[in-house]
Amino acid sequence: MEYFIHLAILIGIYIPLALSLNLVVGYTGLLSVTHAAFYGVGAYAVAILTTVYNFHFLSALLIGIILAGILAGLLGLILSRFKDDYYALVSFGFNIIIYSIFLNWESLTRGPLGIPGIGRPTFFGFEFSSNLSFLVLTIVGAGIVYLISLGITKSSFGRVLKGIREDEKALSIFGYNTQQFKLTIFVITAGMAGLAGGLFATYITFIDPSTFGLNESIFILAIIILGGMASLKGSVVGAIFLILLPEILRFVGFPTDIAAQMRQVVYGLLLVLLMLYRPQGLVGEYKL
Amino acid sequence: MTKKIIWAVVVVIVVILVAWGITRNTDNVSGEKIKVGAVLPLSGATAYFGEEMKKGMEMCNPGNLEYVFEDSVGTPQQGISAYNKLTRIDKADVTVVGMSTVVPAILPIAKENKDFVITTIVTAADVGKNGGDTVFRYYIDGAVIGEIIANSMLKKDVKKVGVLYVQNEYGETYKNGAVDFLNSKSILVYPESFLATDTDFSTAILKLKQQGVDSVLVVAYDKQTLQIVSKIKDSNLGVDIYNAWMWSDADLAKNTKILEGVIMPRSEYLFGSSDKTMKFDQEFKAKFGVQSNQYGSIGCDLSKLIGENNINTAEKLSNLKKFSGVNGEITQAENGEFYFPVKMIQYIGGKTAVL
Numbered sequence: 001m002e003y004f005i006h007l008a009i010l011i012g013i014y015i016p017l018a019l020s021l022n023l024v025v026g027y028t029g030l031l032s033v034t035h036a037a038f039y040g041v042g043a044y045a046v047a048i049l050t051t052v053y054n055f056h057f058l059s060a061l062l063i064g065i066i067l068a069g070i071l072a073g074l075l076g077l078i079l080s081r082f083k084d085d086y087y088a089l090v091s092f093g094f095n096i097i098i099y100s101i102f103l104n105w106e107s108l109t110r111g112p113l114g115i116p117g118i119g120r121p122t123f124f125g126f127e128f129s130s131n132l133s134f135l136v137l138t139i140v141g142a143g144i145v146y147l148i149s150l151g152i153t154k155s156s157f158g159r160v161l162k163g164i165r166e167d168e169k170a171l172s173i174f175g176y177n178t179q180q181f182k183l184t185i186f187v188i189t190a191g192m193a194g195l196a197g198g199l200f201a202t203y204i205t206f207i208d209p210s211t212f213g214l215n216e217s218i219f220i221l222a223i224i225i226l227g228g229m230a231s232l233k234g235s236v237v238g239a240i241f242l243i244l245l246p247e248i249l250r251f252v253g254f255p256t257d258i259a260a261q262m263r264q265v266v267y268g269l270l271l272v273l274l275m276l277y278r279p280q281g282l283v284g285e286y287k288l
Numbered sequence: 289m290t291k292k293i294i295w296a297v298v299v300v301i302v303v304i305l306v307a308w309g310i311t312r313n314t315d316n317v318s319g320e321k322i323k324v325g326a327v328l329p330l331s332g333a334t335a336y337f338g339e340e341m342k343k344g345m346e347m348c349n350p351g352n353l354e355y356v357f358e359d360s361v362g363t364p365q366q367g368i369s370a371y372n373k374l375t376r377i378d379k380a381d382v383t384v385v386g387m388s389t390v391v392p393a394i395l396p397i398a399k400e401n402k403d404f405v406i407t408t409i410v411t412a413a414d415v416g417k418n419g420g421d422t423v424f425r426y427y428i429d430g431a432v433i434g435e436i437i438a439n440s441m442l443k444k445d446v447k448k449v450g451v452l453y454v455q456n457e458y459g460e461t462y463k464n465g466a467v468d469f470l471n472s473k474s475i476l477v478y479p480e481s482f483l484a485t486d487t488d489f490s491t492a493i494l495k496l497k498q499q500g501v502d503s504v505l506v507v508a509y510d511k512q513t514l515q516i517v518s519k520i521k522d523s524n525l526g527v528d529i530y531n532a533w534m535w536s537d538a539d540l541a542k543n544t545k546i547l548e549g550v551i552m553p554r555s556e557y558l559f560g561s562s563d564k565t566m567k568f569d570q571e572f573k574a575k576f577g578v579q580s581n582q583y584g585s586i587g588c589d590l591s592k593l594i595g596e597n598n599i600n601t602a603e604k605l606s607n608l609k610k611f612s613g614v615n616g617e618i619t620q621a622e623n624g625e626f627y628f629p630v631k632m633i634q635y636i637g638g639k640t641a642v643l
Contacts, residue, residue: 003372010365103455112456113412116392129400204364206392208457211364247369250358260330260359 012138029165040212042197068194114208228284325374344587434465556616
């Protein structure tokens, strides 16, 4: 049971991450590969504030979310000067910068040694020490992010985001300040990623820079492409699919000598096949 | 309608696969075999370590071990997934967990559930202590070896030491062990880090030259070690060179021309340098067609440790004070960690001499 609860918790952590990126990439059409950095900022903020400065989990999480948002605001100002491929490249560069900070600011982050012994969250004296209780917490976290995302997509703000994706120039002609819309959604979603990071840090209880590199950004991107761009359900389905698929493959009886490699090959192959036959993703409506 | 049918078929297949996998993996172990789960990096960037260790474990299985290997990909998330599967579904008697990025994430789970775990490929301090009474380690504590190397430097009356170290857990722990010890002896230390992917070390070496160091400690992987040592010699620094370890590549370790004069620690096993280790090497080469290395030898020792001593509980292992492995007489320290004996050697005249 512990095994399945663990997988459910991972899904619960990746859902807000995928939802947040989908709002930027799927709904607004901005190809950002920097969400792992915001995810890391949230994780490191919670880890450092709770282990070194004895902050309460909630206040640490809130600071992590705000910090990720502020960083996104600063980055967004720079990113607003770029489009398309250049936008992706700059966001990629930002991910590398943040990763390097995690790795090199040793007095704060302990560098490559990582931060072990991060405590589980406590609310009003109740400690989420069991995995089952932590699962409830992640479901609540994922649910809140889902509802916020739903609110955004159903609002006029969300429709403007879709408009930016379809034809930014046309919107500008109608008097919309598209830069401001793009910056706002970038900041909001960075905060969501920060929330996921805080949950991740307190669940795994150990973080190191390798978790928040470019590979992680690509993984989150893969979740939304596979699940479906511009689809909240797609983000959920993508997270479930990409977390469970490699685990299911653990139970397929590959010969032990090549099991790990076969698992990776089959995993990759399934993704390629899926993209060939469902380029809009499992439940998506929009292609990159 | 067709879409719904496709989804239904996919779901049914998934459920059948999982159910079949679970029942297959929870079969009772036949006879008196000890079920050993192993969470190792078997794919991804660090797969090399896990693959070599797995080979050593399989080769030295005395016959009473049933191994179930799971891939951690070297990440904590996948590592916990693999660990939970092995301990909760496969119900392994003992679980071997390797890699510094995975072990710290496993320790709290093992401690809470009192799982019997042996950790390896992790150099961080106090692994046994942090995991509770049922967690052990068979590997080198980086800080301990760093101190051993630094201690050997003192014999040469060093005044200023440069440390060139790879920026990961391995490099950091060795560096910290050496630096703390040297600083306590009032010796000036100048650390310079680099990434595991770096190939040019000229700037770092030039900086050390400007500091006027009289010794340099290199903490890197084998290929980088040879590049750095070669570059230091070309730069005419005129310093004593210390190296952390030659772990993985026999051909590189035998490159005595570049390594001439270099001082470093080594275990009993160093690519088949004694009768016992030569036997292990020959068997390894015959079975896998390649030369073994330090990781293969540690994997072999783990099989010997568990299999030859019939270790299926943490209590049995804590009562075992020493055992004989490819890496010599391995003893258990007070903190529950097993260490193999380490000697300082120097490459002189194309051979290694014990200091």
